[in-house]
Amino acid sequence: MTAAPRARRRIPLVLCAATAWLVFVVLHRVLSGRVWWWQVPELVPPLALAAVPVVLLAAALTAARRARRAAAAVALVSLTLGGGASGLNLASLWHRAVPAPPDAITVFSWNTWYWDQPVSRSMPPPTGTPPPDVAAFYRYLRAQDADVLLLQEYVHFGADSRPIRVNDLDRLxxxxxxxxxxxxxxxxxxxxxxxxxxxxxxLRPESMRETPVPPGSDWPGFYTVKTLRTDLRVGSRTVSFYNSHINSPVDPSAGGLDLLSLNRTQHEARKANLRALAADIQANPLPAVLAGDFNASPAMGILRLVSERMADAAPALRSLYPATWDDRWPWWRIDWAYTTPEIAVHEYRLVRSGDLSDHSGQQLVLSLSR
Known part of the structure; x- marks a missing residue:
């Protein structure tokens, strides 16, 4: 058998694969974050949006000339449309932050994974991983030497996945x-x-088809308040700090990841929280910092609801592919940090937390630039 027939058989496979991927990318751009039933495709690893077109480009080189051009063109279009949602931090290759002034402040944001809960978690760590060490938990927090700490999941969970209030103020x-x-x-x-x-x-001022509060809940605020705004007097100026933990796309009461756990209620709650957050930031004339666990990878279009006033601090990271979750085997970034233009980001790094959490912490050094 000659090489020509084999090449002819590869032509439709490469071109069809490139076309199918382009269709997916276009649909993803249009539907992600807008309709609840696209939540399963949203779980695509972000890096695939850059890696798949590159693989298709390489495969196109084995095709005949005419098919090669067509497949390569289609792959390049999909890379152009989807590459920005791949999680690649290309700005890290050329960004050079200005050295921090003496009065710069250090901010640390971290999802604590149910605070210092020493009992079995509703999402337990792998077999053999020891339960959280409460003393180690506080040593880790103090070791960040931060001026401002934005901490999420100040909560314990019961065996029935019911949230339990924590009152650790005396220890803090x-x-x-x-x-x-x-x-x-x-x-x-x-x-x-x-x-x-x-x-x-x-979130309740925002319209929702369904309430996210389970019937009979004795803590409705857990489900309806996912951002804490704190205005701080920093020197002679006031700065707003937004500490956010946006709802997960997975319904925590479902007990696992399946089609039923990715439902309309979760999607609407996520949108409502981000819209309430954006509305507050837009109406706020103060310089502002926004950080926390957004439960959204770079591939999820719901991030477009973040206020236009805010700029991602990622260029200051020294990582081409920053990933904050899972802390033990980082897959992708779901913890984010943003600032308004009045604030300069001098340093931004991810701090691994070991067995204390499934999220890495975010540490930033900031100053008021004007």
């Missing part, structure tokens, strides 16, 4: 003497700077 005051503390729902913010305003942002 002992561990962080002189710090000011604000709490709302499952969020806690600690600050060396005085707090001049604090409030939880409730």
């Amino acid at each position: 005051r002992r561990e962080f003497p002189g710090f000011h503390i604000a709490t709302a729902s499952e969020l806690v913010t600690l600050s060396r700077f005085p707090i001049v305003l604090q409030r939880g942002l409730d």
Whole structure:
């Protein structure tokens, strides 16, 4: 058998594969974050949006000339349309941050994975992993030497997946003497700077088809407040810090990842929380920092709901592919940090947390630029 017939048989396979991927990318651009039933395709690993077109380009080189051009063109279009959602941090290759001034502040944001809960978690760590060490938990927090800590999942969970309030304020005051503390729902913010305003942002002013609060819940705020705004007096100016934990696309009561756990209620709650957050930021004239666990990979279009005032701090990261989850085997980034133009980002790094959490922490060094 000659090479020509084999090449002819490869022509439709390469071109069909490239075309099918382009159709997926176009649909993803149009539907992701807009319709609830696209949540399963949204779970595509973000890096695939760059890797698949590159593989198709390589495969196109084996085809005959005419098919090669067509397949390569289709693959390049899909790379152009989807590459920006791949999670690749290309800006890290050329970005050079300005050195931090003496009055720069350090901010640490972290999803604590149910705080210091020492009992079996609703999503337990792998067999053989020891339960959280409470003393190690606080040592880790203090070791960040941060001026502001934005902490999520200030909550414990029962065996029935019911959230349980945590009151660890006395311990926090002992561990962080002189710090000011604000709490709302499952969020806690600690600050060396005085707090001049604090409030939880409730999603309920945003229209929803269904309420995210389970019937009979004795803590509705856990489901309806997913951002804590804290205005701090930093020197002679006031800066807003938004500590966010946007709802997961997976219904926590479903007990696992299946088609039923990716439902309309979760999707609408995610949108409502991000819209409430964006509305507050748009109406806020103060410089602002937004950080937390958004439960959204770079491939998820719901991130387009983040306020236009905010810029991703990722260029300051020294990683071409930053990943914050899972902390033990990082897959992709779901923890984000944003700032308004008045704030300069001098350093931004991810801090591994070992067995303390399934999320890496985010540490930033910031200053008011104007």
